[in-house]
Amino acid sequence: MSDKSAASAAFKQVMKQYGGIFLSLIVLCVIFSVTNGRFMSVANFLNILQQVSVIAIAAFGMTWVILLGEIDLSIGSIIAVAGMVGAQCFAFGMSFVPALILTIAAGGLLGLANGVLTAKFLLPSFIVTVATMGIYRGMVSLPTNGAPAMIMEPSWTAIGTQSFIGIPIVIWVVAVLFLFNHILLSKTKFGRRAYLTGGNREAALYSGIKVDRLKIIIFMISGVMAAISGVLLSSRLFSAQTNAGMSYELDAIAAAVLGGTSLAGGVGTMIGTLIGALIIGVLNNGMNMLSVPYFYQLIVKGLVILVAVYLDVRSKRAKQ
Amino acid sequence: MAISGDNVILEISDMSKEFGAVKALKSMQLKVRPGRVHTILGENGAGKSTLMKILAGVYQPTTGSIVLDGQPYAPTNPQDAAKAGLTIVFQELSLCNNMTVAENILATREPSRGGFINDKALVRKAAELVKELGLPVSVTDQVGDLSIAQRQLVEIAKGLSIDAKVVILDEPTSSLSDSEAEILFQIIGRLKEKGVAIIYISHRMEEIMRLSDDITVVRDGSYITTRDKTEVTIAELIALMVGRDMNEIYPPRDVAAPAMTEAPVLAVNGLSRGEEFENVSFDIRPGEILGFFGLIGSGRSEVMNTLFGMAHASAGTVAIDGAQVKITSPVEAIERRIGFVTENRKEEGLVLSHSVESNISMVALDGFSSLFGFLKRKRERDAAKAEVARLTIKTASLDTIAGSLSGGNQQKIVLAKWLLTKPKILILDEPTRGVDVGAKFEIYKIIRQLAAEGTAILLVSSELPEVIGMSDRVVVMSEGKVTAIADPDQMTPEKIMHFATGFAS
Numbered sequence: 001m002s003d004k005s006a007a008s009a010a011f012k013q014v015m016k017q018y019g020g021i022f023l024s025l026i027v028l029c030v031i032f033s034v035t036n037g038r039f040m041s042v043a044n045f046l047n048i049l050q051q052v053s054v055i056a057i058a059a060f061g062m063t064w065v066i067l068l069g070e071i072d073l074s075i076g077s078i079i080a081v082a083g084m085v086g087a088q089c090f091a092f093g094m095s096f097v098p099a100l101i102l103t104i105a106a107g108g109l110l111g112l113a114n115g116v117l118t119a120k121f122l123l124p125s126f127i128v129t130v131a132t133m134g135i136y137r138g139m140v141s142l143p144t145n146g147a148p149a150m151i152m153e154p155s156w157t158a159i160g161t162q163s164f165i166g167i168p169i170v171i172w173v174v175a176v177l178f179l180f181n182h183i184l185l186s187k188t189k190f191g192r193r194a195y196l197t198g199g200n201r202e203a204a205l206y207s208g209i210k211v212d213r214l215k216i217i218i219f220m221i222s223g224v225m226a227a228i229s230g231v232l233l234s235s236r237l238f239s240a241q242t243n244a245g246m247s248y249e250l251d252a253i254a255a256a257v258l259g260g261t262s263l264a265g266g267v268g269t270m271i272g273t274l275i276g277a278l279i280i281g282v283l284n285n286g287m288n289m290l291s292v293p294y295f296y297q298l299i300v301k302g303l304v305i306l307v308a309v310y311l312d313v314r315s316k317r318a319k320q
Numbered sequence: 321m322a323i324s325g326d327n328v329i330l331e332i333s334d335m336s337k338e339f340g341a342v343k344a345l346k347s348m349q350l351k352v353r354p355g356r357v358h359t360i361l362g363e364n365g366a367g368k369s370t371l372m373k374i375l376a377g378v379y380q381p382t383t384g385s386i387v388l389d390g391q392p393y394a395p396t397n398p399q400d401a402a403k404a405g406l407t408i409v410f411q412e413l414s415l416c417n418n419m420t421v422a423e424n425i426l427a428t429r430e431p432s433r434g435g436f437i438n439d440k441a442l443v444r445k446a447a448e449l450v451k452e453l454g455l456p457v458s459v460t461d462q463v464g465d466l467s468i469a470q471r472q473l474v475e476i477a478k479g480l481s482i483d484a485k486v487v488i489l490d491e492p493t494s495s496l497s498d499s500e501a502e503i504l505f506q507i508i509g510r511l512k513e514k515g516v517a518i519i520y521i522s523h524r525m526e527e528i529m530r531l532s533d534d535i536t537v538v539r540d541g542s543y544i545t546t547r548d549k550t551e552v553t554i555a556e557l558i559a560l561m562v563g564r565d566m567n568e569i570y571p572p573r574d575v576a577a578p579a580m581t582e583a584p585v586l587a588v589n590g591l592s593r594g595e596e597f598e599n600v601s602f603d604i605r606p607g608e609i610l611g612f613f614g615l616i617g618s619g620r621s622e623v624m625n626t627l628f629g630m631a632h633a634s635a636g637t638v639a640i641d642g643a644q645v646k647i648t649s650p651v652e653a654i655e656r657r658i659g660f661v662t663e664n665r666k667e668e669g670l671v672l673s674h675s676v677e678s679n680i681s682m683v684a685l686d687g688f689s690s691l692f693g694f695l696k697r698k699r700e701r702d703a704a705k706a707e708v709a710r711l712t713i714k715t716a717s718l719d720t721i722a723g724s725l726s727g728g729n730q731q732k733i734v735l736a737k738w739l740l741t742k743p744k745i746l747i748l749d750e751p752t753r754g755v756d757v758g759a760k761f762e763i764y765k766i767i768r769q770l771a772a773e774g775t776a777i778l779l780v781s782s783e784l785p786e787v788i789g790m791s792d793r794v795v796v797m798s799e800g801k802v803t804a805i806a807d808p809d810q811m812t813p814e815k816i817m818h819f820a821t822g823f824a825s
Contacts, residue, residue, distance in 0.1 A: 189689040196682055199671035206630070206668045207683045207737070208654040266673050 018272060021258060024308045025279050032286035039289060046168060052281030053170040054079070054229045056274060058248055059255035060181040061225030063273045064218045066256050067185075068198045069265025070118060070125035072219065075226035075252060077136035078110050079245025082230025084140045086156060087149035087240040096155035104227045110136055111223020115216030125219075133249070140242045149240045160236030170232050177228065181221075182270040194218060199266030254305050255280055279308065329354045329517045330393075330406075330486050335384030337370055344370040345541045348384065352486065352534075357508060357518045359528050361561055362538035363756040368521055371538075372488055375519075376408045377401045389485055408488040409479035415471055417464035422446035424463055425478045446481075453477055453507050456500075467617060468495045468664070476504060480511070487511060488519040493527060494754050497615035497782050499821070505531060523756055525554045526785065537561050558757060570789030571765045575772040577792040578605040583642065585776045586745050588627070591636030596622040597800035600636070604776045606744070609767065611791030612780040614820050619800040620780050621663055624747050627778075628660045629653045640745075654683060659743035661734050663750040663780070669734040672723030676715050677704040679722045679733050684740035707736035711766060728759025735766060746770060749780040764790060784813050796820050 033040040058075050065072045085106045089099035114132055118125045143149070151157060159169050185191035197204040197211050205211050229248070234240050257263065258279055259272025283304060287297045330352040337345040345367045352358045362368050373379045375386070377395030386393040388404055395401045401408065415424045422443050423430070431441035446459040455473050463471060472495050479487065489508075493501040508518060508531060522528055528535065535552065537544040537560040544560055584603035592598040597619035604610045612620045625631045627638065629647040637644055640656055647653045653660070662668040670679055681688055681700045688700040704718050711732045715725055722733055731751060738746060748767070752760045767790060771777055781787045787794055794806040796819035804810070804819040 187694055189685050189693040189695060192678065192685060192695060196671050196674065196678065199673050200667075202668045203671050203682075206628075206650055206660060206662055208651045209682075210651060266671065 017269070018260070018275060020311045021260060021272065021275050021279070021308060024258075024304075024311070025275055025282065028279060028282050028286065028304075032282065032289070036286070036289050039286060044285070044289075046171065048278070048281045048285045049171045049174065050168050051285060052277050053174045054233050054245075055248060055251045055255060055280060056174050056277035057177050057232070058226050058229045058245075059252040059259075059273050059277050060177060060270060061222035062249070062252040063181070063256045063259070063261050063268050063270060064185070064194065065125070065222045066253070066261045066263060067194055067265060067268045068215060068218055069201070069263075070215070070219075071129065071253070071263075072111075072114060072125065072222045073129040073249045074110065074114060074132040074136055075222060075229075076245040076248040077133050077140070078107050078223055078226035079230040079233060079248055080140040080240070080242060081110060081136050082107055082227035083151075083234030083237075083240030083244050084143060084149060084242075086231060086234055087151050088143050090151060090153045090156070091143075091149065096153060099153070099156070100231065103231055104224055107223040107225075107227020107230070108220045109223070111220040111226075112216065114223065115219030118219065119212040119215040137242075140240075140244075144242075146242055148242060151234055151239055156231075157235050157238055160232055160234075170236075173228070173232065177225070178270060178274055181225075185270055190214075190217075195266060197265075251280055254301075258305060258308050279304070327353050328387075329389055330519075331387045332371075333385060335371075335374070335381045335386075337374060337379060338382045343541055345374075345381070347542055348538070349543045350536060351546070352517045352519060354485070354517045355512050355515045356533035357512065357520050357531050358534045358536065359520045359522065359532040360536050360538060361528065361557060363561060363758050366538045366561075366756075367541040368538060369490075370541075372408060372490055372519075372521070375401065375406060375488060402482055405483070405485035406488070407479045407482050407484035407486070408490065409476050409492060410490050415463045415475060415478070417462070419463060420459065421450070421457055421461050421463060421466075421474050422459035424474060425449060425459070425481050427478070429481070449477055449481055453480065454503055456503070469497060469500050469617075472496055473500065473503065476507070480507070484516060486517045486519065488521070490521045491523070491754060492520075493522060493524065495782075497617075498784065498817070499615055501527070523754075523760070524783070525557070525757075528557075529554060561757065569761070569785070571761070571768050573768065573771075575607070577609075578607045580605075582606070584639075585641060587639040587642075588623075589637045589639070591623065591626065591633050591638065593622060593626050593631060593633050595800070596631075597797070598635075600797075600802050602795050602802065602805060604745070604778065606774045606776050607771050608793070609771050609777045609779055609791050611787040611794035612778060612797065613782075613784065613787045613794055613816055614797035615782075617799070618797040618820065620797050621749055622800075623797075624660065624749055624778065624780060627653070628658060628747065654741060657741065657744040659683075659738035659741055659746040661731075661738060661746070661748045661751055663753065665730055665734050670722050670730060672721070674722060675719045676708065676713070676722055676725070676733060677701060677718040680704040680707050680736045680740065682737050684737070687740070703740060704736075707739060711736055711739075712762060726756070726759075728755040728763070731755050731763065732759070732766075735763070739770075743775060745776045745778070747778045747780070750782065751779070752781075752783070752786065784816060788813065788816065 038044060058079065061075065062072060082103050086099055086103045089102055114129055117123050117128045162169050164172055193209050193214055197209055197214055201211055230245065233244055255276035256268065256273045258276030261268030261273065283301055287300065328351050332348060332350040335345055335348040336343065348367065348371060360368050370379065374381050377397045377400045380396065388406065393404055395404065425446045426442055430437045431445060432438055443459055450457060450459055455477055457466060457470050457474060463474060466474065472492065476492055492504055496504065511518060520531060529549065532549045534546060535549060535557065536546040537557065539561060582605045585606045587603040589601050591600040600623055614620045622631065626633050629649045629652050632648060638647065639645065645656060647656065666672060677700065681704055688696050690696060701718060708715065708718065713729050713732045713736065715729060722730060752763055755763065767777060779787065779790055788811050794811055794816060795802055796804040796806060796816055798820055806816055
């Protein structure tokens with residue numbers, strides 16, 4: 001009996017927190033199922049998950065940054081840099097593991113630069129990452145003078161094309177990173193400190209939280225997540241494109257905000273962000289299947305984001 | 321019946337207000353007469369704020385009616401209230417820090433022609449008002465550069481820039497020093513002469529007895545009584561307000577103060593920081609309550625910030641347990657077991673949007689986590705639960721949002737978060753500001769208890785009775801210098817005020 005009531009309390013808690021956004025996801029699925037018979041299938045859902053993987057992982061990183069009341073607009077560029085670093089590693093004859101480590105480290109380094117400029121030089125993160133968005137994007141073209149670079153390394157391209165126990169590897173990667181970020185945010189001291197600092201930086205400072213260090217680490221997490229997204233993207237494309245990941249930061253922000261992350265800081269969860277990313281994925285996939293022209297897709301996506309966030313804000317205000 | 325006659329400017333009858341199932345007001349009534357100060361007295365949560373928000377048009381009452389100057393009055397927003405001649409100066413500062421005093425005072429009523437603001441007229445008009453009120457600020461200053469007290473005075477000036485029939489002052493002196501409060505009292509006196517009715521909300525009994533003509537007591541959302549000031553004593557009022565007798569305002573010491581021969585836990589010598597304060601020296605023993613008194617701008621809070629590592633000293637030494645230390649960040653201060661309840665609990669003390677539990681465990685988080693940084697939620701919860709019980713924090717649950725609690729309970733949460741670190745030295749900067757009488761007494765008891773357990777307490781306060789009532793000795797500061805360290809036999813209000821104003825003989 002008490003187990004049952006505990007379970008139902010937990011369910012209520014989840015519905016209270018994610019009810020609005022979860023409902024939006026279901027409604028979208030229903031709409032697309034009705035309009036297109038092929039939408040509701042396991043194969044298509046795996047397809048959606050695969051398509052959304054790059055955005056979802058970048059959005060996990062973005063959630064940390066927004067939670068802190070900051071923003072990171074450079075992740076689209078970091079996605080492209082990561083692909084190019086990988087391609088160059090192979091061009092220099094490196095093997096898979098060191099190339100992967102170096103690629104991810106590159107993402108961490110670019111995030112570190114964002115973090116140091118924000119935390120230590122006291123520049124607003126919006127300005128910092130607008131600037132580094134351009135700088136990093138430019139850096140992608142340095143090794144090849146603007147040309148794309150092919151990646152033929154089989155282990156690298158396997159990430160985007162192969163499956164493990166019947167499920168595409170990219171989905172495994174998303175699952176592992178979701179768990180990692182979710183646990184780090186909700187179960188650890190580090191996550192708690194991020195919440196507290198995002199909620200009130202001054203109070204965090206007076207409470208002995210090293211807010212500058214925390215901020216730098218979080219920009220590094222964002223950079224690393226973007227780099228992993230870049231690995232997935234380049235492995236699917238068999239190449240590093242100089243315009244890869246262009247404007248992905250906006251989708252990542254949309255996913256986080258759809259998931260209930262507050263741009264004011266201090267509020268947000270990885271579960272919410274995952275649902276937010278799925279909404280974007282379902283929208284893209286459903287409209288593609290209906291052959292909706294690209295420009296209509298942009299309009300619809302924008303409207304859905306506005307409506308979903310409005311509903312969420314309204315339901316939260318009603319609770320207060 | 322204390323209030324009689326037809327001369328009533330504002331009358332509230334039979335008012336109630338429900339928020340869902342919560343009855344914030346029931347059977348509220350009020351009669352306010354022109355040219356008189358009418359104090360509304362009640363503990364936090366008694367319904368004062370709700371009543372004021374209804375008058376301001378922020379909330380609409382569930383039942384009941386208001387008559388203002390003979391007309392039915394039912395404002396639906398603050399602009400309605402202003403139009404009807406009712407002005408409210410809220411406790412929470414509502415100024416734009418990035419703009420000048422003049423721009424703030426005349427906000428939304430800037431003198432303009434064809435949509436362009438006439439800057440000269442703006443400055444002139446604001447300057448006239450500031451001069452008339454006798455405020456110690458320049459109208460071209462940025463509000464962000466002013467002290468909290470100066471901002472409060474600007475806020476009041478802003479409220480008075482409208483020709484009002486009724487002015488509501490919600491805790492206007494909570495961040496003013498006595499001399500600044502004096503300026504406000506003079507302003508109130510002038511308003512009275514002009515026939516303006518003043519509704520006054522405060523927790524400071526001395527001030528209430530001095531200013532008020534009529535006093536209405538409210539409790540648990542209900543009207544209790546209205547008395548003429550001359551017919552009632554402080555003790556009676558407190559009893560009416562809390563519904564019980566409260567003979568003592570400050571709990572007595574159970575344990576004797578430590579002897580001056582004991583070794584100090586903290587010794588500060590010649591501490592200076594730029595133009596904020598210079599050559600500050602004092603020491604404190606375990607179990608001692610050392611009061612810090614000074615007018616706003618005397619440098620008290622700046623000294624505390626420096627001790628806590630938020631600001632860096634330009635000269636002087638600090639020794640803890642006899643060993644010289646250099647504290648350059650709050651992290652280091654906390655490592656040396658210093659706690660700091662800052663003067664602005666909403667800005668620096670609490671994460672208002674987070675739960676009671678996560679606020680309480682905030683500083684001591686290391687104690688609630690395992691080797692790899694995983695939180696031990698049960699241990700955290702138990703500790704928070706214990707603090708909530710020990711400090712009698714009134715909250716629906718540990719998951720309640722801290723921002724939804726009353727001022728007194730919020731302050732107890734800030735205390736709780738520091739108590740979990742078991743501080744050796746605890747700095748309390750205005751620990752009872754904006755806290756109702758009942759919670760105040762509880763906070764005093766906690767302070768006494770901590771001192772009895774051996775915590776050295778630095779008690780900074782603008783309330784002279786509080787400093788004298790609680791402290792073993794009092795450090796008096798004026799314009800960045802220590803002007804006296806008063807022993808108990810010197811601790812009379814007159815003497816301390818002399819030192820604080822720099823007129824020591």
